[in-house]
Amino acid sequence: MSFRFYEAQMSGNVPSWSRASLAAGGWRNRSHALDGTGPGGVNLDLSGGWYDAGDHLKLHLPLGVSVSLLAYGALTWEAAYRTAGQWDTAVRNLNWVASYIAKCHTQASDTPASNKFVAQIGDVATDHNTWWGRPEQQPENGAQGSAGYRPVWLITYANGKGADIVAEAVASLASVSLLLKRAGAYSNTTKAAAFLNRAKQLFEFAKTLNSGVWAPPEGLNAYPSSSWNDDMAWAAAWLCRADVDAGASAATSSACGVAVSYWKPFVGNPGVYQDVNWDRMAGMAAVLLRDVAAGTATDVATYNTAISNMMKRWMIPATQTCISGSALPCYTPGGLAYRDGWGSNRHAANAALVALAAARGDAGAGLEVAYSTRVNRNCWARSQIDYMLGSNPQSQSYVVGYKPTSSHKAPEKPHHRSSSCDASYATPCNWAALDNAGPNPSVLRGALVGGPDRYDVYADNRRDYVKNEVAVDFNAGYTGALAALAGLDAAITKAGCTWTTYCSMSCTVVDAGAVPSPSPPSPAPSPVPPSPKPPSPVPPSPKPPAPSPPSPSPKPSPTPSTSPKPSPSPSPSPSPSPSPSPSPSPVTSTCSSSDWACAACSNSWVLDQNTCRTCVSTLRAKGLDAGKCTNSCSGIATAGLQTVCFGTCVPNAAAKGVDWACNQYCGATLMVGTDPARSQQCGTCILGASNPWDCTNCITVTSSLSDAATARASCMSCLTATTIGGYACGECNKLATATARSACQTCVAGGKGVWDCTQASAGRRLLRA
Numbered sequence: 001m002s003f004r005f006y007e008a009q010m011s012g013n014v015p016s017w018s019r020a021s022l023a024a025g026g027w028r029n030r031s032h033a034l035d036g037t038g039p040g041g042v043n044l045d046l047s048g049g050w051y052d053a054g055d056h057l058k059l060h061l062p063l064g065v066s067v068s069l070l071a072y073g074a075l076t077w078e079a080a081y082r083t084a085g086q087w088d089t090a091v092r093n094l095n096w097v098a099s100y101i102a103k104c105h106t107q108a109s110d111t112p113a114s115n116k117f118v119a120q121i122g123d124v125a126t127d128h129n130t131w132w133g134r135p136e137q138q139p140e141n142g143a144q145g146s147a148g149y150r151p152v153w154l155i156t157y158a159n160g161k162g163a164d165i166v167a168e169a170v171a172s173l174a175s176v177s178l179l180l181k182r183a184g185a186y187s188n189t190t191k192a193a194a195f196l197n198r199a200k201q202l203f204e205f206a207k208t209l210n211s212g213v214w215a216p217p218e219g220l221n222a223y224p225s226s227s228w229n230d231d232m233a234w235a236a237a238w239l240c241r242a243d244v245d246a247g248a249s250a251a252t253s254s255a256c257g258v259a260v261s262y263w264k265p266f267v268g269n270p271g272v273y274q275d276v277n278w279d280r281m282a283g284m285a286a287v288l289l290r291d292v293a294a295g296t297a298t299d300v301a302t303y304n305t306a307i308s309n310m311m312k313r314w315m316i317p318a319t320q321t322c323i324s325g326s327a328l329p330c331y332t333p334g335g336l337a338y339r340d341g342w343g344s345n346r347h348a349a350n351a352a353l354v355a356l357a358a359a360r361g362d363a364g365a366g367l368e369v370a371y372s373t374r375v376n377r378n379c380w381a382r383s384q385i386d387y388m389l390g391s392n393p394q395s396q397s398y399v400v401g402y403k404p405t406s407s408h409k410a411p412e413k414p415h416h417r418s419s420s421c422d423a424s425y426a427t428p429c430n431w432a433a434l435d436n437a438g439p440n441p442s443v444l445r446g447a448l449v450g451g452p453d454r455y456d457v458y459a460d461n462r463r464d465y466v467k468n469e470v471a472v473d474f475n476a477g478y479t480g481a482l483a484a485l486a487g488l489d490a491a492i493t494k495a496g497c498t499w500t501t502y503c504s505m506s507c508t509v510v511d512a513g514a515v516p517s518p519s520p521p522s523p524a525p526s527p528v529p530p531s532p533k534p535p536s537p538v539p540p541s542p543k544p545p546a547p548s549p550p551s552p553s554p555k556p557s558p559t560p561s562t563s564p565k566p567s568p569s570p571s572p573s574p575s576p577s578p579s580p581s582p583s584p585s586p587v588t589s590t591c592s593s594s595d596w597a598c599a600a601c602s603n604s605w606v607l608d609q610n611t612c613r614t615c616v617s618t619l620r621a622k623g624l625d626a627g628k629c630t631n632s633c634s635g636i637a638t639a640g641l642q643t644v645c646f647g648t649c650v651p652n653a654a655a656k657g658v659d660w661a662c663n664q665y666c667g668a669t670l671m672v673g674t675d676p677a678r679s680q681q682c683g684t685c686i687l688g689a690s691n692p693w694d695c696t697n698c699i700t701v702t703s704s705l706s707d708a709a710t711a712r713a714s715c716m717s718c719l720t721a722t723t724i725g726g727y728a729c730g731e732c733n734k735l736a737t738a739t740a741r742s743a744c745q746t747c748v749a750g751g752k753g754v755w756d757c758t759q760a761s762a763g764r765r766l767l768r769a
C-alpha cells in the first residue's frame, strides 16, 4: 500500500496506472506539465517526478534519498516483494520516477564539467507559502511573484556546489538500473544500462563540485543540507554494487575501491553516520558496502563496527525513556525510539530499516553476526514499525487508510494539499480547505504521517505539519522495512514459530526473511531444535551513545513557515541556568511529584521549573493534557522565553489545540529573538488568530521594515480586527507606511484582490480596474 502514496505524489502526466489518478477512480490528473519552460525555466520539458510533501515543490535532495532507499528495500527484500505481489508495482514506480531524474540531468556528457543537473523546481516563497489548492489548478508559467512561478535551479560546474544532490541522483539511477535488470513485467535491460551510464557521468560530475552542498540562491531552503561526503559515499557504494552485480569481484573492483575510499573518512566517527535521514546517508553506505563485502577484510570489519554503533544508538535499553529526560533517542511511553519531533516516525523507520538489513543471514559480510543479535535486531525493528501501525497507547495508526482493527484510529486529515481538496475540480479549493472539518475528501492511502512527540502525543490536525504532514522521505525507509517484516513473518510462520516465541528465542527460525540464497537453506526447517546457546539478552550498550551531532534540521517545513525551523532539539543543554537556586523548591510546586507530567518539569532542560509545574496544574485543572507543558515548551533555549511558554502561552493555547505554536513560533528565536515581550505578543496573537501561521507570517513579512515593531503590531491587530484573512493582513502590512497599510486593508475589505490593493496602496495606479 505504501506505493499508493507515491502514486498520489506524481507530477506531470499522471499515468492511468496510478491508483490515485482520475482514470483509476482517484483524484489526481495532469499537473505542472509546463515545468522547465516559462519564466525561470530552462526551455526543457521537466514535467514529471514526485511532489515532495504536502506541497508541490520538486526537491531533488530528499527525492534522490527516497528513491535510492526505496530501491535498496526492493533489491534487498526482493523475495518478499515478489511473494507479496509488489515487485512489479515497485519497479514500475521507481522506473517512472528515475526517468524523471534522468530528465533532470539536462546536459549529459562524459566530460565531467559539461554536465548539468536540476536541483529543485518550484519556489518556497511563491509556491509553497502562498498556494493551497490542487496542483492541477495551480497557475503555470507565471512570472516571479505570482503563484505560477516555477523556477528551475541548476547545478553547474561553474557554480561548484551540489555534490549532495547530484550524488543522490547517482544512487537513484544506479539502484533503479539494478531493479530493471531483474525479471519482471517492467524489466528493461536497455534502460538499465542507460541509467547506469547516466549515474557514472553524474558521479564524475559530482566530484568536480568541490564547494559542497547546494542551497537555493533565493535563500528559502526547505531542506538545508549540511553534508555531501555522505551522499558521495552512498553513490559510490551503489556503483560498486552495480559493478559486482555485473560480475566484478567486490574485493578487486575499482568501483568498489572508490567506494571504500569515500567511506573511510567516516570510520571512527559514529556521530556522523549513526542516524540515517535525508541529510545523513553515510550509515546506509556502510550497510550497502557490507552487503557487497567491498574491499578487504579490514574494510568489511569497519562496516560491521559502524552498524553495531548505529544499533547501539537506536536499540537503547528500555530504561532510556523520554519522560525521564534521557538523551535522544529515547523511548516514548509507548515505545517509539524518538529522535526528533519533526517526522518522528521516519527517523525510527530508517533505523528499523538498518536493523533489518543488518539482521540478515544472507548478506555477504553479515554471516558472522550472531543469531541472537539478528533476532534482537529484527524484533526491535518490528516493535518500531508496529508502533507506527497502531501498537501504541492511543491505538493510533500513523498510516493514512490503514487500521489494524476497527477500534484503531488512522490519520484522516494529513497536511496535504491535493487530498484536502474536494474530489470535484469544480469545487474551489484554497486555504479554507486547510481548516475544513472532517477528513480529507480524498484518502491519501499508504502515507506515513510525521508522528507523535516524545510523550506519544499526537492529534490528527491538518494544520500540524510537524506531526501530520507526509513526505516522500517519510515513506522510504519504512517501505523497505515493511517488506522485510513481511518476509520474516512468512518465515516465522513456516517454521512453526510465532513472533513471541521467535523474539524470546524459544523457537528458532533459520535465515528468517532471507533473499533466496544460492546455497539452499534447509528446505523444511519446521521444528528446529532450540538454539544451543541460551538466549542472551540484547547486550546493553556499555556506554551512553555519543552525543548527537548538530541534528540535521528535520523535515523543514513546509508550510507557511518561511524559514527553516530552528532546530528544536531539546538537548539537555548546558546553558547556564539564570536561576540562582538550582534546587527546585518544592514549596511553590503546585503539582504532585507522582504526576508524570509534573515530574517531567524536573528535566534538566527546564530552566523555569516552578512555572512548568504551575502549567501542569493549570492544565490538569482544565482537564487538558498536562504533558503539553513540557512537550510544547521543549527546545526553547532561553529561560525568559520558556517562562512565557509555561506561564501563559501553553496554558492559554492548549484548549484551542495550538500550543505547538508556542514552541514553533513564539519560542523560536528566529521569530521573537530572545525577547519575552515579543514572545508574549506572539502568544496573544495565536490565541486570537484563526490560524497560528498568520502570526508568524506577520512577524516574517514585517521583519525587514524600518518600523518593524509597529508594522508587526498592525498586522497582528488586522488578524482580529478585520475579516480579510491572514495572507492579506500580511501583504498589506508589509507596505512601507501606516497609511498605506490601512488603505490596503480597507481596499481588500472592499472586495478587491490583495495584489491590486497592495499596488494601489503603494501609490501606484491599479493595473486592473
Ligand SMILES: [Ca+2]
Pocket: 164, 225, 226, 227, 228, 229, 230, 231, 278, 279, 280, 281
Ligand atoms: Ca548529506
